[in-house]
Amino acid sequence: MPIVREFTLPDLGEGLTGAEVVRWLVEVGEVIAVDQPVVEVETAKAMVEVPCPYGGVVTARFGEVGEERLVGQPLVTVAVAPEPGTTVPDAAPERPLVGYGVAEGGKGARRRRVGVPVPVAEVHPVAVVTPAVVAVISPLVRRLARDNGVELTGLAGSGPDGLIVRADVDRAISARTAAPISGRTAAPAVADGSADGSIPLRGLRRTVAEKLTRSHHEIPAATCWVDADATELLAVRAQMNQDARLPKVSLLALLARISVAALARFPELNASVDLDASGAPVAIRRHQAVHLGFAAQSDRGLVVPVVRDAHLLSTEQLGAELARLTEAARAGKLTPAELTGGTFTLNNYGVFGVDGSTPILNHPEAAMLGVGRIVAKPWVHEGQLAVRQVTQLSFTFDHRVCDGGTSGGFLRFVADCLERPGMLLRQV
Structure with a gap:
């Protein structure tokens, strides 16, 4: 039994x-x-x-x-x-x-x-x-029913001993498709919502909404910008990718390497603020490890996977981990551990074709680097007007953690690394 x-x-x-x-x-x-x-x-x-x-x-x-x-x-x-x-x-x-x-x-x-x-x-x-x-029931029949929304428990099987076979599922699909629609036409419903367009906040979407709301209300954030000539960085990337036998180095991996180098020079930005029971700030917590979050788009909206111990990884290793997490985000397979524990976020919103942004910080982190699209623009290079590949960098920071001098120094260092990638060798 x-x-x-x-x-x-x-x-x-x-x-x-x-x-x-x-x-x-x-x-x-x-x-x-x-x-x-x-x-x-x-x-x-x-x-x-x-x-x-x-x-x-x-x-x-x-x-x-x-x-x-x-x-x-x-x-x-x-x-x-x-x-x-x-x-x-x-x-x-x-x-x-x-x-x-x-x-x-x-x-x-x-x-x-x-x-x-x-x-x-x-x-x-x-x-x-x-x-x-x-x-x-045959797995093929179950899959056919599942893909077409047919409940097997409601079908009468025509096979031996009442077994549900493919013909039974096909008939159910045909009957549902041919069923006449009577009565008043209903208002179209929004996916995952009601007829009036209301979409409930659930699961991850609700958590993100709560986190952004808390960040906006709790953190006094400020943003500064600078334009940077990324022509040399693109040239270095092209050199890295000449050998077809080696993994390709992505632009995001290079930006991650620059971010880690900048945090090594300005460690006070790899931080968060501790609060007391009343919500008042009482201490600045500086993190020893760099757990680098990066914004990634998924079917469920924006998520921020985290590259653990990014400061210990080479550029090639950073690229591999970024690619793995990006694929997991697209497939909806990120684990809770891969979405938590970040200490600094890199936001490459240039992939959406925009130049700049003033993002909300990823609570409780103290800073976020934003990178806009790279486009050809007229630029004064070595005293001559030339067409160069230019991007806009933005840096949003918690003003409780640092002032304009530190934030400006961080952003200027990032811009210098884009314009003169050889500076990264000083951090190796």
């Missing part, structure tokens, strides 16, 4: 207490393997696929899309078939999810498919469906 195991939302780390269901990755009646992701959830810091430590047949799902589940609340129940002739042990404690995925361990756990029909029930907000026998 199969044993039904309950899998609850595990500890997601980083002080998180719950998560919102974004997308179910399995159906009731589906056979799953050990550590197979069963649901995608959004926390206040990242999108996470949650793997289940049990292998067997999914007998129930808990939580609708958009519903928040707290740590310890059930996600799915799984019918696990014991090995013939063995005693079923008590349920093992679930492994915590730290950052992303389950913790290491148990990789040797046996993965098996359960081929016996088991009682299943889909959990709904109001009632529980009467248990019924569900046959194992």
